[in-house]
Amino acid sequence: MSAVREVVLRHAVTDAPVAGDFEIVERRLPDTLPAGSVRVRLLWLGLDPYVGQTLRARHMGEKPPAPGEPLPAESVAVVLASNDPAFAVGDHVVGNCGWAEEAIVRVSRLRRVDPDIAVAEHLGILGMPGLTAWAGMTQLARVKMGDVFTVDAAAGVVAGTAGQIAKIEGATVIGIAGGADKCAIATGRYGFDDCIDYKLDGWEQKLPSDISVHFENVGQRVLDAVLPRLAINARMVLCGLAQHYGDGSVARLPVGPIIGKRAQLFGLVVYDYFARRAEWVAYATPFIRDGRLIEVQDVADGLEQAGAQIERVALGRTEGRALVRIGG
Template sequence: MSMVREVVLKRAPTATPVAEDFEVVERAAPTALSGQLLVRSLYQSLDPYVGSRLRGRHMGEPAPAPGDSLPGFSVGEVLASGDPAFAVGDRVVGEMGWTEVGVMASAETRRVSGDLPAAAHLGVLGMPGLTAWAGVTQLAKVGAGDIFSVDAAAGPVGGTAGQIARILGARTVGLAGGPEKCAVLTDIYGFDAAVDYRQPDWIQTFARETAPGSTVHFENVGLSILMPAMQRLQTYGRVVLCGMAEHYHAEAPPAQMPVGMVIGKRAAMLGLVVYDFYPRWSEWVELARPWIAEGKLVSVDDVSEGVESAPEQFARLMRGENRGKALVRMSDAG
């Protein structure tokens, strides 16, 4: 009987998750029943929202218990199919835990084309990219003439959001922490300007680069960026509320924002939940495909090697040390 390795939760984190909160276990390879697909993983996606999921603070979903599998998309190849709609060898994206080989429910699995890099289906074309597309095009409806600001802009959501906004004709200003990440914004993603929020005068820099004010702000971090960004928003600006990462682990009370500021700015505050856009995933993939082919839309991946590397790779993500989309290469074939 062949064995496979999977990362599971070892203990429930009480603060920011660390590598020791996880462990690698070895299991007998599962089999695919009817309606299931046996999948060999090429890449495992590691995502910031898992940090809040582990503490039971994400969308009301229950926290995993010790020994449980972990959430996140995998891209892989079908080894055995219990659904006639899928064939052995198909490339698929779905959830099966952070495992080398696992089982996906075929009804919740997407087949993806093999002509794009496998890893892209977890980043720029994956949930982060879909999130960026939904916020930029469906909620904020960014277009020519907009001044678009986004934080956590070196990450896959913010970086993709900025690139989409740029392609659609906006001036783009990205916020990131440190000169290395800021260089990614301007040199790789093609932002018009990068602002390092670790600099003491970052608010002045941000105000200058977004002058006379952002018309759209895309928020991934929390109040420490959102409040200064709101103060510099143009009247009738749109604000996409996508993530509050700095509040997910904090012991502090949840993020609160002053209603008077929303009124004073005539702002439109737009809550974004990417799950709603899963049925429209192919719309984003088809829009992005020529942009990727032309080199207009790029991705930066931060890849660790092998299932054993996943706990520390996730801890790096939690510490904000990742440089681009956090992935684990699960097998050589990717």
């Protein structure tokens, strides 16, 4: 048996996770693989806001891992050894493999990915965040030419991808983000038409008065500003509530303005679209190759930085896709 390092919880988590909640342990992996499994070396770990929610039993009813158990998050890995004819040594795969250097994983929990596209992008723009944006924009809100589109948490990969899709489909795109640096990512990297800094006094007055599509990732602070500025028959995708994840507060929507605007509301849960991932990849790949779809990455180096990186995610301090680079 060989020993590998893995990050696990030091104790049960009830609040937003911080670096001190985690520790590195050694696990011993057997040399013999069970049938239908592979041994992989992790290359990249993707840390989404849902991970922190899962750790404290606040995500879709999922049971949180106990201290010492493998932690949730998608990773890109390379196959080192295989006991399944469908997977070969050297294949690149994505799946939930724990926060570890190496792991033994059932192939039913993995999907093979194209190594010709930068492998980290399979956790971001081609992974769950990108699928989320595609589902909200093309399957729910159905963004189209002439729409005025707003999205908050604009520097993040979900919002950044949603905004880029809106641009591709012919909309005017306005981001909402906290701070000049994050707004610069939205306009300078993602190509948004404008970005409004909600940390500045009077930011609400800079919002357009005819928003036809809004993609919500934050919560009450933004909703209160956006709702009065919706156009008649606006569509609003409710995707995330980052403002409320840490403090336990609840977002509420006033019914009167929604009725008055004849607005359509769409609740978005990306798990509903997992079976359609190939459609998203087929849509996105040509635009990735021609540069119209990109992702900005916020990379921490080394497994020992994973706890600090998820703390930054929970505090909203990451700029772009939060990743941990584990191996080469």
